[in-house]
Amino acid sequence: MISLDLVFEAIVFGVLVGCFYGALSLGLSISFGLLDVPHIAHAAFLVLAAYMVFLLGTYGFDPLVAGLIIILPFFIFGVLVYRLYYEAFEKRGADAGVRGIAFFFGIAFIVQVFLSMTFGLDQRTATATYIGNSFAIGEMRLPWRLIVALLVAVGATLILKLYLSNTLQGRAIRAVAQDAWALRIVGINPVLTKQWAFGLATAVAAIGGTLLIIVSPVEPSLDRIYIGRTFCVVVLAGLGSVTGALVAGIILGVIESLVLTMFGASWAPAVAYGLLLLVLGIRPQGLFGR
Amino acid sequence: MKTNSIVFGIFAIALPVVAYLLPALGLNEYYLYVSYIVLQYVVLATAWNVLGGYAGYVNFGTGAFFGVGAYAALFLMLAFQAPLTVQIAGAAITGALLGVGVGLLTLRLKGIFFSIATIAVAIVIETFILNWRFVGGAAGMQVIRPPVPLGFETYTRLLLVVMMILAVISLAVARYIQNSWLGRGLQALRDAEVAAECSGVPTLRLKLIACALSGGLMAMAGSTLPLYSSFIEPHSAFSLNYSVMALSMAVIGGMSRWWGPAIGAIVIAASQQFAVSASPEKHLLIVGLSLIIFVVVAPSGLVGSIQWLRKWLSPAASTGRQSERLGKP
Numbered sequence: 001m002i003s004l005d006l007v008f009e010a011i012v013f014g015v016l017v018g019c020f021y022g023a024l025s026l027g028l029s030i031s032f033g034l035l036d037v038p039h040i041a042h043a044a045f046l047v048l049a050a051y052m053v054f055l056l057g058t059y060g061f062d063p064l065v066a067g068l069i070i071i072l073p074f075f076i077f078g079v080l081v082y083r084l085y086y087e088a089f090e091k092r093g094a095d096a097g098v099r100g101i102a103f104f105f106g107i108a109f110i111v112q113v114f115l116s117m118t119f120g121l122d123q124r125t126a127t128a129t130y131i132g133n134s135f136a137i138g139e140m141r142l143p144w145r146l147i148v149a150l151l152v153a154v155g156a157t158l159i160l161k162l163y164l165s166n167t168l169q170g171r172a173i174r175a176v177a178q179d180a181w182a183l184r185i186v187g188i189n190p191v192l193t194k195q196w197a198f199g200l201a202t203a204v205a206a207i208g209g210t211l212l213i214i215v216s217p218v219e220p221s222l223d224r225i226y227i228g229r230t231f232c233v234v235v236l237a238g239l240g241s242v243t244g245a246l247v248a249g250i251i252l253g254v255i256e257s258l259v260l261t262m263f264g265a266s267w268a269p270a271v272a273y274g275l276l277l278l279v280l281g282i283r284p285q286g287l288f289g290r
Numbered sequence: 291m292k293t294n295s296i297v298f299g300i301f302a303i304a305l306p307v308v309a310y311l312l313p314a315l316g317l318n319e320y321y322l323y324v325s326y327i328v329l330q331y332v333v334l335a336t337a338w339n340v341l342g343g344y345a346g347y348v349n350f351g352t353g354a355f356f357g358v359g360a361y362a363a364l365f366l367m368l369a370f371q372a373p374l375t376v377q378i379a380g381a382a383i384t385g386a387l388l389g390v391g392v393g394l395l396t397l398r399l400k401g402i403f404f405s406i407a408t409i410a411v412a413i414v415i416e417t418f419i420l421n422w423r424f425v426g427g428a429a430g431m432q433v434i435r436p437p438v439p440l441g442f443e444t445y446t447r448l449l450l451v452v453m454m455i456l457a458v459i460s461l462a463v464a465r466y467i468q469n470s471w472l473g474r475g476l477q478a479l480r481d482a483e484v485a486a487e488c489s490g491v492p493t494l495r496l497k498l499i500a501c502a503l504s505g506g507l508m509a510m511a512g513s514t515l516p517l518y519s520s521f522i523e524p525h526s527a528f529s530l531n532y533s534v535m536a537l538s539m540a541v542i543g544g545m546s547r548w549w550g551p552a553i554g555a556i557v558i559a560a561s562q563q564f565a566v567s568a569s570p571e572k573h574l575l576i577v578g579l580s581l582i583i584f585v586v587v588a589p590s591g592l593v594g595s596i597q598w599l600r601k602w603l604s605p606a607a608s609t610g611r612q613s614e615r616l617g618k619p
Contacts, residue, residue: 270417273410
C-alpha cells in the first residue's frame, strides 16, 4: 500500500507539472482550438523555442530573458507559416484535409531534423540559479523551476484570457473561428486576423518552449511526447478555452504524477494519450467546450 | 482493363522469381539489402494509401502497425516455434484486428482527431511492449534464427523474395480496391462523408474494411523484421520514422493511383539507401522539404506529373485516358 504522504506529494507535484502542461498548450489552444488549423507542428515549435533559449544561454542570457527575446522572432515566424498555409490551402478551398495535416507534419519533421543536425542528439539544459535548487515546505522539497513555470503559466493564461475577451482584436480572433463571413461584414479582415492570431499562438509557444528547457532537458525528438500532452490538454479543456487549458493541464498533471508514483516511470508517457483517447470517445467537446 | 489485369498477373508472378534470381546475377549483399528496404516501404506506403489516399484518413500510426506485426511474429516464434508463413499470417491477422480496433475507437473522429488518435494508439501499444518481459521489454531481444530453409543461402535472400511477394500482394489489394465498389465508396466518404452516408454508402463498414486491410498489410511488412535484423527493440520497431516515410512516399508518389505510393517508395527509399554514406540526416531533411513542396505545389504527386507529361507529349491519346480516370471498365 502506498502511503498517504506519497500520494499527497504526487498530487502537489501533479498540480505544478500540470500548470506547466497548461502553459505549453496555450499556443495550441489558439491555433488549433480557435483557428481550426491542424497544427501538428506545435510541439515541434516548443522544442525549437527551447533550443533557441539554449543557444542564447551559451551567450550568457538567463533563460527567462532569452524567452522574452525570442517572442518577436517567433511571432514573425508564425505569421510566415500561416501565410504559406493560407496561400497553399485555405485560399484554394474550404478544406485542406489530408494535405493540410501532411503540411504541418512535414514542418514538424523538418524542425526535428534541423535541430538534430545543428545541435546533435545530446540532451541540452539551461542554467540559472532557479534551476536545480528547491525550497522546502516541511518534508516536501519543491523545485524552483516548477514554481517559475507555475507563475509564468498562470500569468500568461490570465493575460491571454483578458486579451481575448476585452480587446477588439481578441474578440475578433474568437469570432473568426465561428463565422469569418460575419467578421468581414463588420469590416474586419478575417485572413489578417487569423494571421495575427497564428503569430500570437507561435509567440506563446515560444514562452512554452522557454519553460520546457527550464523544467527538463530537451532533445530534438521530444516533440513526439508533447504532441500527445498538448493535444490532450486542448481537447480535454474544450477547443478554444484558454483558462480551461490550465485546468485540463492540472488534471493531466495530477493523473500522470499518480500513475508515475504507483506504477513507475515507464507508464507515464501513455497517460496523456490514454486520457486523450478516453476524452475523444466519451466527451469530444471537452470540459469547457463551446 | 482485362489486358491490364493479365499484364499485372504476369508481373505478379515474374517479380518474386526475379527476386529469387537476383543473387545469381552477382549483385552483392548490399544491393539485396537495399532492395529489401525499398520493398518494405512499397508495402508500407501502399498500405498507408488505402486509408490515407482513398478514404482521406491520415494515419500517423504506421510505426504502431509495423511494430505490432514484428512483435506478433516474434511472439509466435518464441511461444510456438511457428514457421515464417504462420508468423506472417499471424502478424497480418493481428494488424487487421488492431486496424478494426482503431476504426471502432475512432468511429466518429475525423481529420486531425483521427490522426492524433493514431499517434495515441502507437504510444500506448509501444508502452505495453516496453513493459512486456516475455518479448524482451525495453532492452530488446536477440532473435535466435533457425537454419535457413533449403534453396536459399542466406536469410537476406529468402526474406527478399518474401518481401517481394508481400509487395505484390499489397499492390494487388490496392489495385483491386481502387477498381472496385470499395474504392468508389471510400472516395465518396473522403469527399463528403455525410452525403455518402445519405446516398446509401455503408461508410462505417467501408471505413472498418479499409482500416483492417491497411493495418493488416502494414503488420505484414513488419512480420519479417525479427528474422531479418535478428535483434528487435521497441523504439526502433515502433519508430515514428515509418509513419513519416509512409506518409511522405504516398504524398510524393501520388495518392490517387494504386501505383503512386510504390513510385514514391522506390524513389525515396532507394535514394535514402544510397545517401546513407553521405548523411542520413540530410536525406531526412530533403524528404521533409520535398513533402512540403509536393503538398503545396504538386498535390497530385509524381503520378500527377507523369500523367501531365504524357498528356503534354501526346494530346491525341488524352481522350483514352479520360475514360480510365473515370474508372470505366
